[in-house]
Amino acid sequence: MGCIYGLVALGFVLIYKATELVNFAQGDLLMLGAFVCYMFVIWYGVGYWAAFALAIAIVALFGAALDASVLRRVIGQPQFAVVMLTIGLGAIFRAFASMTWGSEIYTLPTPFSAKATRVGGVTISHEYVSIIVGTVILCAVLYAFFTYTRVGVAMQAASQNQLAAYYMGIPVKRMFSLIWAISAGVAAIAGVLLAPVSLIDINLGFIGLKAFAAAVLGGFGSIPGSLVGGITIGLIELFAGAYLPHGFKDVAAYVVLLAVLAIRPQGMFGTVGRKKV
Amino acid sequence: MRFVFKTSYAQDLGLFRDGVQRNWYLALLVGVAVLPVLVPAYVGDVSLVFIYGLCGLSLMVLAGYTGLVSLGHAAFLGIGSYAHVYVTQDLGLPWLAGVIAATVIAAAAGVIVGVPALRMTGVYLTIATLAFALIIQEVFARWDAVTGGLKGKAVSKPVIFGVSFAGDNAFYFLCLVVLAAGLWLTANLLRSPTGRAWVAIRDSEIAAQSMGVNLAVYKTMAFAYSAGLMGIAGALFAHKIGFLAQDIFSVLLSIQFLLMVVVGGLGSLHGAIFGAVFVAMLPVMISQARDALPAMLSQPFTLFGKAAGDTVFLALDRFVKQPGLEPGIFGLILVLFILFEPLGIYGRWLKLRVYFSLFPLYKAATFRRQKAYMRSERLR
Amino acid sequence: MxxxxxxxxxxxxxxxxxxxxxxxxxxxxxxxxxxxxxxxxxxxxxxxxxxxxxxxxxxxxxxxxxxxxxxxxxxxxxxIARTFQNIELFEHATVLQNLLLGRHAHKRSRFLEELVFLPRVRALELEHREAAEKVIDFLDLQPYRDSLIVNLPYGVRKVVEMARALCTExxxxxxxxxxxxxxxxxxxxxxxxxxxxxxxxxxxxxxxxxxxxxxxxxxxxxxxxxxxxxxxxxxxxxxxxxxxxxxxxxxx
The missing domain is CATH 3.40.50.300 (P-loop containing nucleotide triphosphate hydrolases)
Incomplete structure (x- = not known):
């Protein structure tokens, strides 16, 4: 569970790092990813892996299109406006999903379903293993991409100073679309991995709120921070569910978040920003 | 175009620009006062507009003027509602005591959120308030003795000094008076040093600080004032909805409040009211459109025979009765506003006014926005 | 000393x-x-x-x-008052409002008084205004009194910022x-x-x-x-x- 929060949080952080937009619709992209995958598997009888790939591709394309059509216009506007914009987009996605797929709850069968491995007396179901493995692979790939490829470095440049990046000949618009595609793709992966564990319905996107808490907990703008934040929140929920009275499970994560922010307003791994005058 | 010739500094201190403007507002007040007679069917909806107006005002002070964006304002509304109902019904104290309790408790909650929020900025603050709201919502659900827990709590009609405000019209005027008072108080603050300090914090914290503004005090003050207003709105809101349940005060309500200030126009009191009208009336309009649209739109198709008309009618009817449609429309409107009119309804209103006063010399370029490039706000 | x-x-x-x-x-x-x-x-x-x-x-x-x-x-x-290298004015406020904020150090009205705008607050506001107007006259800022900072050229902003600092006396x-x-x-x-x-x-x-x-x-x-x-x-x-x-x- 923590890995899922981490993955969604990773999506937030990717977009934030690259375009300084805070994407509240990330959770809803995750929901779309899960639904698209479900649609291919159940309605069209496509195999799981093919459907997985299709879902990622479709949602990633959708993310790029979203950037090109909508989000590009708001770059440079106050962050607050962008937050509202993505909240609005999220609402539209949910309405779209409920119209297309209805408001029923689905389950997604996967190759890992109902299989488990026993490791030293602890039973771990393969679904969870798949989430953890998926997260690790994804992180490695993204890290390599941003550090070692030209495109990745160009993206970092574009995020620090758009105008300067233009002058250096970096196709900034394409970079932003690409980053949206990647981020949407990450959301879709998280959605598909989450689908067998959780159930698919239109409110799946609300997991985004928790993931957001994870991103902030870790320190917005820090990729390892987002993963650590996600795992922390997942663990807190697990322990709160086990040891604290009923009802604390849902809020424990937020209580911890508030406590951490009260002590370190920039999150665990965030850097202290100070305006230069 | 009218020009105001100023002959004394006191002129700039008035609430209105000049006599003409004051008369317009008086006319508006008269219009609102006779509204229940003109359209009795909408009295309830317009009362809700007034209550939302208070909420909008509250969030406008915080987000629009002080620049602190809160995604947890529904929690303050809830605190106000529950405090009011608990004090008046469970403790049996008079109505006014309930409102005062609601205001004070909500303001205190505002301080509690405000103090740790002092050092946070931007996204961090938004998420912290969101987390606070989610925790408070859980408290509403668990604290049976005060809130009635998941079962909820019925609210009786307001009785003030022995006078019952049970009727729709009476309640309408109660809300109107409270909103007018709220507007007056807020406008007073905004023309005083406190309001200026808030705007200063919004535009440049560092400059505000070196001009002698104590950031901690003024930010906390903005939180407390905003939450207090929300508390008063909560007291009225409790009477309006008649039954308190914890799931009313959800994140979605907080988002609606934000929608109000954005759609209305950030940084203006007009905007808060415009936004409230919009958000409160939109569901009414949607539900009416829902009933009317399918019949209207399928009308032309009856030309191709009754069967065609019926099919279109049924399809449209099914489409508009979809449960997820309403939030989707809200979202769509929000997106369109931010893309095409970042200044909100109030901005559009100003442009219209300029258009007519300059006619026929208005140029589209008058309000053209400069192309904005992104430069990192992250500070290294 | x-x-x-x-x-x-x-x-x-x-x-x-x-x-x-x-x-x-x-x-x-x-x-x-x-x-x-x-x-x-x-x-x-x-x-x-x-x-x-x-x-x-x-x-x-x-x-x-x-x-x-x-x-x-x-x-x-x-x-002690200061200006900033890259100008830190309150951009969405008028020149006059910026200068009046400069008077903040001399604020003597209390929150509750301001809430109902007592005559005392009005009198204090007029005092602040007089002081700000003196600075406006001193630095020749009369034409810009009611313009928003965002609409002003850079050179004027520099002067406005100095004016704001002077307003703190x-x-x-x-x-x-x-x-x-x-x-x-x-x-x-x-x-x-x-x-x-x-x-x-x-x-x-x-x-x-x-x-x-x-x-x-x-x-x-x-x-x-x-x-x-x-x-x-x-x-x-x-x-x-x-x-x-x-x-x-x-x-x-």
Whole structure:
């Protein structure tokens, strides 16, 4: 569970790092990813892996299109406006999903379903293993991409100073679309991995709120921070569910978040920003 | 175009620009006062507009003027509602005591959120308030003795000094008076040093600080004032909805409040009211459109025979009765506003006014926005 | 009496020592200028004086009182006002509102009084307005009184920022590069204003500046810095001819 929060949080952080937009619709992209995958598997009888790939591709394309059509216009506007914009987009996605797929709850069968491995007396179901493995692979790939490829470095440049990046000949618009595609793709992966564990319905996107808490907990703008934040929140929920009275499970994560922010307003791994005058 | 010739500094201190403007507002007040007679069917909806107006005002002070964006304002509304109902019904104290309790408790909650929020900025603050709201919502659900827990709590009609405000019209005027008072108080603050300090914090914290503004005090003050207003709105809101349940005060309500200030126009009191009208009336309009649209739109198709008309009618009817449609429309409107009119309804209103006063010399370029490039706000 | 003195100021950012043992004294009625190449730590000293940064070591004394631990918002009340290198005005407010905010240090009305706008608040507001208008007249800002800052050209903004600082009725005015981004004519105007501020208003000026013509025109004393260390103190001419200063600017 923590890995899922981490993955969604990773999506937030990717977009934030690259375009300084805070994407509240990330959770809803995750929901779309899960639904698209479900649609291919159940309605069209496509195999799981093919459907997985299709879902990622479709949602990633959708993310790029979203950037090109909508989000590009708001770059440079106050962050607050962008937050509202993505909240609005999220609402539209949910309405779209409920119209297309209805408001029923689905389950997604996967190759890992109902299989488990026993490791030293602890039973771990393969679904969870798949989430953890998926997260690790994804992180490695993204890290390599941003550090070692030209495109990745160009993206970092574009995020620090758009105008300067233009002058250096970096196709900034394409970079932003690409980053949206990647981020949407990450959301879709998280959605598909989450689908067998959780159930698919239109409110799946609300997991985004928790993931957001994870991103902030870790320190917005820090990729390892987002993963650590996600795992922390997942663990807190697990322990709160086990040891604290009923009802604390849902809020424990937020209580911890508030406590951490009260002590370190920039999150665990965030850097202290100070305006230069 | 009218020009105001100023002959004394006191002129700039008035609430209105000049006599003409004051008369317009008086006319508006008269219009609102006779509204229940003109359209009795909408009295309830317009009362809700007034209550939302208070909420909008509250969030406008915080987000629009002080620049602190809160995604947890529904929690303050809830605190106000529950405090009011608990004090008046469970403790049996008079109505006014309930409102005062609601205001004070909500303001205190505002301080509690405000103090740790002092050092946070931007996204961090938004998420912290969101987390606070989610925790408070859980408290509403668990604290049976005060809130009635998941079962909820019925609210009786307001009785003030022995006078019952049970009727729709009476309640309408109660809300109107409270909103007018709220507007007056807020406008007073905004023309005083406190309001200026808030705007200063919004535009440049560092400059505000070196001009002698104590950031901690003024930010906390903005939180407390905003939450207090929300508390008063909560007291009225409790009477309006008649039954308190914890799931009313959800994140979605907080988002609606934000929608109000954005759609209305950030940084203006007009905007808060415009936004409230919009958000409160939109569901009414949607539900009416829902009933009317399918019949209207399928009308032309009856030309191709009754069967065609019926099919279109049924399809449209099914489409508009979809449960997820309403939030989707809200979202769509929000997106369109931010893309095409970042200044909100109030901005559009100003442009219209300029258009007519300059006619026929208005140029589209008058309000053209400069192309904005992104430069990192992250500070290294 | 000590009007203003910095003694052994040190500040570290991570491993970098941006200001390294700077001491200087400003006498009342002087124009004191700090010069130095980029990155010499001039603005950092300003930020230390206005208490935005916490010094690692050293003390600041103003009017015989130590202000090293005074919170930043207290500084204005004590009589120190400042401008910023890159202009920190309240952009979505009018010039007048900006100046009135400059009066914040003299705020005497309380929250509840303001809430109902008592006659006392009105009277105080009129007082603030009178004071702001005086500054507007002094710096010839009349045409811009009601314009929003976002709509003003850069040169005017610089003047507005100085006006806002003057509205606090400071004893010591800190000007961070008053001429940066200004044309030659505007820089000349700025020189006259700085002289007027000193002679007509009797305000002591501490200034960071690059433009040597402005520096020599107005400064009584000049402090040259490099790498956070003081190189020379004296009149503009003395400092300009000091071998260490020449070396710092020309290399070698």
């Amino acid at each position: 000590t009007f203003f003195a910095a003694d052994g100021l040190v500040i570290n950012f991570g491993g970098i020592r941006a200001v390294d043992g700077v001491s200087f004294e400003v006498e009342q009625g002087q124009v004191f200028t700090i010069i130095g190449p980029n990155g010499a730590g001039k603005t950092t000293i300003f930020n230390l004086v206005s208490r935005i940064y916490e010094p690692t070591a050293g003390t600041l004394v103003f009017c015989d009182e130590e202000i090293t631990r005074v919170p930043p918002h207290e500084i204005a009340r004590r009589g 400071p004893k010591l005015l800190l000007l961070d590069e008053p001429s940066s981004g200004l044309s030659v004519e505007e820089t000349e105007d700025m020189a006259f204003w700085i002289q007027d501020i000193r002679t007509l208003l009797g305000i002591t000026v501490l200034m960071v500046e690059h433009d040597m013509s402005l520096v020599s025109a107005v400064s009584d004393r000049v402090l040259a810095l490099n790498y956070g260390r003081p190189l020379a103190v004296g009149t503009a001419r003395e400092v300009q001819e000091h071998p260490d200063v020449v070396k710092a600017y020309l290399g070698g």
